[in-house]
Amino acid sequence: MAEAAACGGRMLEVRIWRGRDDGAFVSYEVPARANQTVLDVVTWVQRHLEPTLAYRFACRVGVCGSCAMTVNGRPRWTCRTHVGRLAGDGPLAIEPLRNLPRIRDLVCDLEPFFTRWQRAGGRFVATSTRRDPLPRIAPDSEARRAVDAGIECINCAVCHAACDVVAWRPEYLGPAPLNRAWTLVNDIRHGAREETLDRVRGDAGCHACHSQMSCSEFCPVGIAPTAAIAGLKRASLRHLLGRRDE
Amino acid sequence: MKEGVLFLLQRATALLLAPLVLAHLALVLYATQGGLSAAEILARTRGSLLWGGFYGLFVLAVAIHGAIGLRAILAEWTGLRGRTLEGITLAVALLLLVLGLRAVRAVVGAP
Structure with missing residues (x-):
């Protein structure tokens, strides 16, 4: 794929929470790009690998506040979190926000x-x-x-x-x-x-x-x-x- | 409302305890380094309004401060709420107060 070629065909390992409280992490391979946010990664998984993946976003530019998730154990806006700037080269782990009832996958009840x-x-x-x-x-x-x-x-x-x-x-x-x-x-x-x-x-x-x-x-x-x-x-x-x- | 009162008591007793603890530690070091015997110490503390007041206030502040702090820990770590929580808090405060005042009486009171 042309997009993947942008980073020499390198793939990114991503672990995404699937299900509700009794769910589990599922691993996906996503093409790494020179400039991609965690929200881009989640969207890529939903569009290409897992059409049933539930997650929330709206503005994609840090204005609406709806795409917050737990990324590598820390709560963040996924649209404003660049994958390249996350510390460590281990797999990216994406879960729903803490302290809120989970609905499905990455979506919480607010x-x-x-x-x-x-x-x-x-x-x-x-x-x-x-x-x-x-x-x-x-x-x-x-x-x-x-x-x-x-x-x-x-x-x-x-x-x-x-x-x-x-x-x-x-x-x-x-x-x-x-x-x-x-x-x-x-x-x-x-x-x-x-x-x-x-x-x-x-x-x-x-x-x-x-x-x-x-x-x-x-x-x-x-x-x-x-x-x-x-x-x-x-x-x-x-x-x-x-x-x-x- | 009640939380506000407890917050105030917690902060006020902390303010009291900071100098009291320092004075107490300095006193312990002074008394032991100076080689005072138990009898010599008791001779100075018995009947002393100053030491009675100092440690009486200390015990009162500890009973209030410790119980309120423990209440917060119990509420957060064990999920205790309501009467059980208030009962334990009060019991701890009274226990600290009684034990502390007994010790003060032993040091300051008549033999």
């Missing part, structure tokens, strides 16, 4: 992840309409900068899969929902800041985080949910001490 966003009070509550003047928020204010630091999350669930506390304590809200809550707590336009803070201060909320920072390490956008969670812990403490003073 419902538990999105349910947490709701539980963490992640829904914006408007306080004005389009007919009201826009609120003025100083770009360099502390609150605005806190929002800026976390606002680019695209809900890919890489942090959720990376977090050990999520694995150990299944009811823990997790990094992304807490990061979202922190952006809302700092958003003066949000009409339920108190409620959002109340929701993340409860059992298995922000205080369950051990600051292991896997979320910050693996976030493909470079967000540091650990910092957001630390902010929530501080806000929670202030709230607690404030109430005691009254």
Whole structure:
């Protein structure tokens, strides 16, 4: 095949998880190219070798957040992970994300992840309409900068899969929902800041985080949910001490 | 809410314990390196409000800090939740408190 010839006909050994929880890795040989992503590899297997292989993707360019998988034991966006840049020359191992129920092959059920966003009070509550003047928020204010630091999350669930506390304590809200809550707590336009803070201060909320920072390490956008969670812990403490003073 | 209170207690006792542990270690080194006998040590600690207060506070902080830490480990490693978890946490806190206070009484109290 002409494509394979691009890399001298070299083949890549790939192990892909097939089935559900009781599934297994299946090995495939994929033509190596000079420039290919893990998503390219999975797509090649699905188009040429295994038409029943289930996996998710949409944009292929790191915008949609739907192609996250576990690649060689680490959660990643497969569309932004170049095979050539992965350490080691061993076989590529591709599995579904950790900490989520598996549906089939590389596809997880993300419902538990999105349910947490709701539980963490992640829904914006408007306080004005389009007919009201826009609120003025100083770009360099502390609150605005806190929002800026976390606002680019695209809900890919890489942090959720990376977090050990999520694995150990299944009811823990997790990094992304807490990061979202922190952006809302700092958003003066949000009409339920108190409620959002109340929701993340409860059992298995922000205080369950051990600051292991896997979320910050693996976030493909470079967000540091650990910092957001630390902010929530501080806000929670202030709230607690404030109430005691009254 | 409760988690917030436990978090606060955990952090506050950690703040207390850091200097207390250092002072305790320094004291142990001083007392043993200096060749003080048990009787000489007891002669200094008995009836001492300072040492009674120091180790009483130490024991209280340890009981709170240790129990809360163990609670988190139990919740994550054994999956314990609810009353069982709270019961064990409280039992550990009380055990540490009673054992610790007995030791303090032995060192500070009258013979």
